[in-house]
Amino acid sequence: MLRMVVCVKQVPDTTEVRIDPETNTLIREGVPSILNPFDAHATEAAVQLKEKYGGHITALSMGPPQAAEALKKCITFGVDQAVLLSDRAFAGSDTLATSCAVTAGLRKIAQEDGLDLVLCGKQAIDGDTAQVGPGIASRLGFPQITYAIGIDKIELDQRTIKVHRRLERGIETVQAPLPALVTCVEEMNELRYASLPNMIRAARYKPEVWTAADLDVDEESLGLHGSPTVVARIFAPPEREPGEMIPGGADDPAGAAASLLDKLLEHLAAGAGE
Amino acid sequence: MAKKNKPTLQIEAEKCIGCELCEAECPFDAIHVVDGVAVIDYEKCKVCRKCITVCPTDCLYLEGVEEGEEEKQPEIAVSTEAGEYSGVWVFVEQEDDQVHPVSWELLGRGRALADTLTCELAAMVLGHNVQAAATESGYYGADRAYVIDDPVLQRYRTAPCASGCITLIRKYKPEIVLVGATTLGRDLAGAIATELQTGLTADCTGLDIDQETNLLRQTRPAFGGNIMATILTREDRPQMATVRPRVMEALPRDESRSVATVAEPLGITEDQIATKITGFQPDTDLDAPNLQYAEVICSGGRGLGNPAGFKLIQELADAFGGVMGASRATVDAGWISHDHQVGQTGSTVRPRLYIACGISGAIQHLVGMQTSDIIVAINSDPNASIFNVADYGIVGDLYQVVPELIRLAKERNLKEALLGQTTSG
Ligand SMILES: Cc1cc2nc3c(=O)[nH]c(=O)nc-3n(C[C@H](O)[C@H](O)[C@H](O)COP(=O)(O)OP(=O)(O)OC[C@H]3O[C@@H](n4cnc5c(N)ncnc54)[C@H](O)[C@@H]3O)c2cc1C
Numbered sequence: 001m002l003r004m005v006v007c008v009k010q011v012p013d014t015t016e017v018r019i020d021p022e023t024n025t026l027i028r029e030g031v032p033s034i035l036n037p038f039d040a041h042a043t044e045a046a047v048q049l050k051e052k053y054g055g056h057i058t059a060l061s062m063g064p065p066q067a068a069e070a071l072k073k074c075i076t077f078g079v080d081q082a083v084l085l086s087d088r089a090f091a092g093s094d095t096l097a098t099s100c101a102v103t104a105g106l107r108k109i110a111q112e113d114g115l116d117l118v119l120c121g122k123q124a125i126d127g128d129t130a131q132v133g134p135g136i137a138s139r140l141g142f143p144q145i146t147y148a149i150g151i152d153k154i155e156l157d158q159r160t161i162k163v164h165r166r167l168e169r170g171i172e173t174v175q176a177p178l179p180a181l182v183t184c185v186e187e188m189n190e191l192r193y194a195s196l197p198n199m200i201r202a203a204r205y206k207p208e209v210w211t212a213a214d215l216d217v218d219e220e221s222l223g224l225h226g227s228p229t230v231v232a233r234i235f236a237p238p239e240r241e242p243g244e245m246i247p248g249g250a251d252d253p254a255g256a257a258a259s260l261l262d263k264l265l266e267h268l269a270a271g272a273g274e
Numbered sequence: 275m276a277k278k279n280k281p282t283l284q285i286e287a288e289k290c291i292g293c294e295l296c297e298a299e300c301p302f303d304a305i306h307v308v309d310g311v312a313v314i315d316y317e318k319c320k321v322c323r324k325c326i327t328v329c330p331t332d333c334l335y336l337e338g339v340e341e342g343e344e345e346k347q348p349e350i351a352v353s354t355e356a357g358e359y360s361g362v363w364v365f366v367e368q369e370d371d372q373v374h375p376v377s378w379e380l381l382g383r384g385r386a387l388a389d390t391l392t393c394e395l396a397a398m399v400l401g402h403n404v405q406a407a408a409t410e411s412g413y414y415g416a417d418r419a420y421v422i423d424d425p426v427l428q429r430y431r432t433a434p435c436a437s438g439c440i441t442l443i444r445k446y447k448p449e450i451v452l453v454g455a456t457t458l459g460r461d462l463a464g465a466i467a468t469e470l471q472t473g474l475t476a477d478c479t480g481l482d483i484d485q486e487t488n489l490l491r492q493t494r495p496a497f498g499g500n501i502m503a504t505i506l507t508r509e510d511r512p513q514m515a516t517v518r519p520r521v522m523e524a525l526p527r528d529e530s531r532s533v534a535t536v537a538e539p540l541g542i543t544e545d546q547i548a549t550k551i552t553g554f555q556p557d558t559d560l561d562a563p564n565l566q567y568a569e570v571i572c573s574g575g576r577g578l579g580n581p582a583g584f585k586l587i588q589e590l591a592d593a594f595g596g597v598m599g600a601s602r603a604t605v606d607a608g609w610i611s612h613d614h615q616v617g618q619t620g621s622t623v624r625p626r627l628y629i630a631c632g633i634s635g636a637i638q639h640l641v642g643m644q645t646s647d648i649i650v651a652i653n654s655d656p657n658a659s660i661f662n663v664a665d666y667g668i669v670g671d672l673y674q675v676v677p678e679l680i681r682l683a684k685e686r687n688l689k690e691a692l693l694g695q696t697t698s699g
Contacts, residue, residue, distance in 0.1 A: 012310060031310065064307065091307075092298030095476075099468060128619065129476035134432070134464030143549045144432050146461045162552065168457050169369075173553035174431075224298035228473030228510040231293060231330045231503050234496070237637060240644055240663040249652070249670025256668050257678035260650065263666055264627070265691060267648055 002055030002154065003114045004046045006079065007102055007136065008039035010063050010070035011126040035070040038121025040077075042184040044191055045151065046119050047078040053154055055116075056080050058109055059207075062090055062101050068207050075202035076194035082207035083109070089212040092224035095127075099135030101222055104215035106140065117154075117161065118181040122147055133183040143176035149187040154178070281338040283319050283326075287311050289333035291501065296325035296334060330503070359511040362388040363448040364416070365439065366399045367458055368407050369430060375567070376454030378414040378524035380517060383481055384452055385415040385525060387490070390483045394418055396448065397533070400438045402428040405535075412533025415525045419533050420446065424540040429551050430458055436465040438540050443470065445538070448512050450490050452481070455516035467514050473507030474514040479521055479641070480504075490515070495618055495641050519566045520624045521645075563597040563613055565621040570596025570629075570692060571643075573616055574604060577632020577653065577672055581609035586676055587631060593680045595689035599623065599643075601633045617642035627692070631672045635660025652676065 013034045035043075046057045059074035061067050062085040071082035085105050093101065109115060118140070123130035130146070137144030145163045152162040152173065159178040164171050166185055194202075212219055220226060246263070248256035283305075292310035304318035305325055312325075312334070326334045362384045367374040381397065388395035396418040397411030408419035422438045439462070443451065453463040455477050467474035479502075480493035489506050490513040496503035507513040565571060572594060574587040584598065591598045599621075600614040616623055618638040628646035633639060635651070635658055643649070644663050651664035652672050661667040668675055683689070 033309070066308070088297065088300075088303060091294045095464070095474065096468060096471065125619070127476070129464075129474075130460045131464040131467070131474055131476060134461060135468040137432075138436075138465045138468035144461070144465065145549075146432075147457055166457075170554055170556035172551060172555075174549055175552050176549040224295065228471075228507050229475055229492075229505050230508060231295070231496075232491070232506045233504040234291065234330045234501050235504075237495070237502050237641065240649070242662050243649075243665035243667065245661070245667045245669065249668040249675055253670055253674040254678045254682075256670065257675055257682050260666055260668060260679065261682050261686060261688065264648065264650070265686075265688075267665070268626070268692065 002049060002053050002156070003110075003116045004049065004055055004057045005106055005109055005115060005118050006039065006043045006046045006057060006059050006074065007106075007118065007120045007132075008043065008059055008061045008070055008074060009036045009121075009124045009126075010034070010061065010067040011036045011124050033066065033069065035073040036121050036124045036126075038123060038125070038184060038186065039070075040073075040121075040191055041186050041188045042119040042121050042182075043074050043077045043079060044189045045148075045182075045184055046117075048189060049117070049151065049154065050078070053156060056113065058083060058113070060102065060105050060109065061085065061207075062093075062098060062105070065209075068209075071207040072202045072205055075205045076198045078195070078198050082205065084207045084209045085211075085215070086209050087211040087213075089219055089222050092227060093222065094227035094229045095129050095131040095135060096228055097222055097224075097226035099132050099139060100217065100226055101212075101215070102132065103136050103139040104217035105210060106136065108210070108215060116159075116178045118142065118179070120181065120183045122183045122185045130183070133181060137181040140179075140181065142179050142181045144181050144183075145174055145176060146183045148182045148184050151182070281321055281336040282316070283314050283321055284335055284337045285312055285314060286333045286335070289331045291331055291496070293330060295328045295330065299324045299328045359447045359449040360391075361394045361396055361446070361448040362391065362450045363396045363398050363420075363443075363452070363512070364411075365451065365453040365459065365462070366397045366407055366411055366419075367454050367456060368399070368401055368404065369458070371403070371406070373407050373410060374454055374456060374458075374519070375524065376456060376459070376517070376519040377411070378527075379519065379522040380452045380454060381411060381415040382524040383517070383522040384450075387450060387481060387483055388417075391449070391488060393449065396420055396446075398439060398442060398451075400427050400435055400540075402426075408535055409533060412531045413527045413529055415531070416533050419535050421535055421537045422540050423537065424542075426540060426542060426544050426547065429554075430462075431547065431549050431551065432461055432465050433549060434540065434542050434547055436462055436469065437542060438538075439466050440469050441541065442538060443512060446536075451512045451514045453514070453516045455518040459516055463514060463516050470510075470512070472510040472512060472514060473505075474516070475505045475507070476516050478515045478517050481515060481517070481522075489513070495638075518622045520622050563599075565597060565599055565614070565616065565623050568597045568623065568625050570594045570627045571599045571616070571623055571625045571646075572596050572629045572631070573599030573601065573614075573633060573643075574610075574631050575601040575633030575639075576603040576607070577634075578604065578609070579632075581607075583632075583672075584610055586673070586680075589680050590629065590631070590676055590683075593683040593689065594627065594629070595692055596625070596627070596629075599628075601636075601639050630660050630664070631676055633660055634658050635663065 120133040397416040475492040572591040651660040
């Protein structure tokens with residue numbers, strides 16, 4: 001029996017984020033929040049492992065009260081239980097403070113139920129840092145196996161896990177002892193449709209909420225206080241100088257193409273002479 | 275002067291980026307970020323102004339305050355512990371005797387940072403038989419190389435490599451540590467920064483030194499890439515950042531430069547490492563595009579209308595001797611694989627020539643290609659933002675313009691012309 005925890009995050013659906021062309025700012029109203037797509041694959045991986053080896057899955061998230069929705073989504077996948085870490089003390093966390101709070105949550109789960117495997121998405125699509133998974137592994141002292149595309153096998157009696165990882169130049173297979181932490185990429189699995197019973201269960205499900213006081217953690221290492229990095233300045237991205245428009249694209253495409261090539265060759269020749 | 279009403283806290287919602295700093299700062303639980311925007315609870319707000327001082331976008335303000343009455347922002351102190359730390363370090367990523375070029379690019383940037391701080395630039399080289407990589411790091415700008423050479427490090431594994439880096443950092447106390455934002459680098463940097471309990475900023479696109487405080491200013495796209503954020507690690511050391519390949523520029527290789535080498539033992543034996551690599555299957559897909567280091571990229575966007583449009587883009591790329599890129603819209607639609615995606619969530623590219631066909635020029639696309647030498651845009655919409663960054667723009671139907679461009683490029687042998695240019699340039 002495998003004791004698993006999936007760490008998930010609720011993120012804005014970035015494919016829906018639009019910019020106001022007048023003010024050049026983000027239009028946030030109406031942007032739906034979703035379960036971070038990589039975390040969905042991590043959740044599915046846990047469910048498939050449970051089907052194969054038996055076990056128990058907890059989904060764990062840190063976020064505002066609305067993040068309960070992302071956890072309910074995990075319940076539709078077939079997760080057994082969900083816990084939300086929610087407290088004003090967590091607000092303003094950077095990746096170091098986030099991994100601190102999530103690790104404290106994992107420790108509490110481990111104490112109560114035991115813990116063999118932590119699964120995370122490879123990164124969250126809103127920040128794209130890929131730092132929280134390794135952060136949790138370091139804090140727990142678990143081997144970290146990032147960029148997993150498949151779990152080859154788990155030997156429950158030997159307490160080992162064998163995982164395929166997607167690297168830049170190929171696929172690596174590693175074996176590590178349990179407990180371990182695995183971060184998943186989308187190649188890990190295909191998401192399935194939720195079953196009706198799971199959907200019904202999710203609709204009624206209320207994740208347990210833990211505050212900082214429920215965790216054995218120093219408040220100084222949480223939220224803004226526990227975040228070494230600070231945002232000092234925010235500005236609009238610098239724009240490149242606009243260049244030259246070549247006429248004729250609509251009524252004389254051949255002419256426009258020819259004039260573009262002339263200019264390109266001239267530009268390249270000038271550049272090479274510099 | 276007549277006394278105004280009691281001041282109230284106001285928010286310019288369109289400036290708010292939902293960073294939650296105000297929420298964290300508020301002692302009265304009176305401000306919350308809901309759906310990405312700060313919302314004020316007037317029942318609880320005591321108008322203490324704490325939130326105003328932390329807001330990075332200045333979107334919070336007091337209404338009903340007379341001019342000149344506003345308080346100055348308190349300065350935030352820089353720690354003194356920082357003084358012990360000195361030097362800029364770059365992690366040299368190498369596997370199978372091959373150094374990832376991002377390491378040389380980081381040394382290029384690191385050189386400028388070290389010169390500004392008047393400190394040493396060092397390479398951190400871990401692996402087995404890595405003397406050549408250490409020497410090479412000197413050619414690319416390093417003054418010193420800290421080397422751990424051990425058979426245990428033959429193939430990268432997080433635990434021994436991170437442990438070696440941590441030993442070096444604890445012993446020699448660099449002020450700044452830069453790591454490539456590659457698969458390996460991201461795996462490593464997060465582990466090191468957590469163990470050292472210091473700040474780590476991912477995917478920086480700009481790194482420079484603040485003249486007053488000597489802090490490393492780490493600039494990266496934030497909140498969906500629509501805005502840039504400059505991030506500081508004020509107190510903890512080292513200040514750590516990852517940077518993607520092709521964002522910084524390497525210095526020309528100079529064989530006359532030499533590097534002082536400091537060797538340290540790893541202090542870990544194979545039997546102490548629980549994780550074993552049991553297999554490696556190299557990619558055989560030779561068609562996989564190497565976008566990051568391509569000299570010419572021809573990209574297609576949703577304006578292609580259908581997946582078959584990429585055949586035309588491939589032909590264009592062939593005619594120019596380049597590789598094929600794509601916008602995320604086409605990747606999301608399943609028209610082409612993610613390896614081709616250029617932009618914030620794809621590759622950052624810096625070719626000599628970038629041709630964008632039917633791409634609108636969303637900021638997330640632009641951040642991945644706007645440092646290209648020459649940008650050409652072909653788009654039917656004269657107001658498309660891609661034209662704001664293009665050196666040459668053609669307003670027209672790509673299906674009319676691109677075939678002509680292919681025909682002429684072949685006729686005039688542009689591929690050879692470009693090749694000649696790039697090798698001499
Ligand atoms: C967090 C986040 C990360 C993102 N990361 C990326 C990223 O890495 N890379 C990326 O590209 N995007 C990214 N995006 C998405 C980005 O915001 C845009 O949605 C996307 O780039 C749009 O792709 P497009 O230009 O192909 O499509 P569209 O915006 O739909 O533009 C299509 C263009 O084609 C033109 N057109 C139509 N027909 C023709 C024709 N026949 N001939 C010529 N022109 C024609 C139209 O005028 C239009 O300008 C990201 C978004 C978010 C929120």
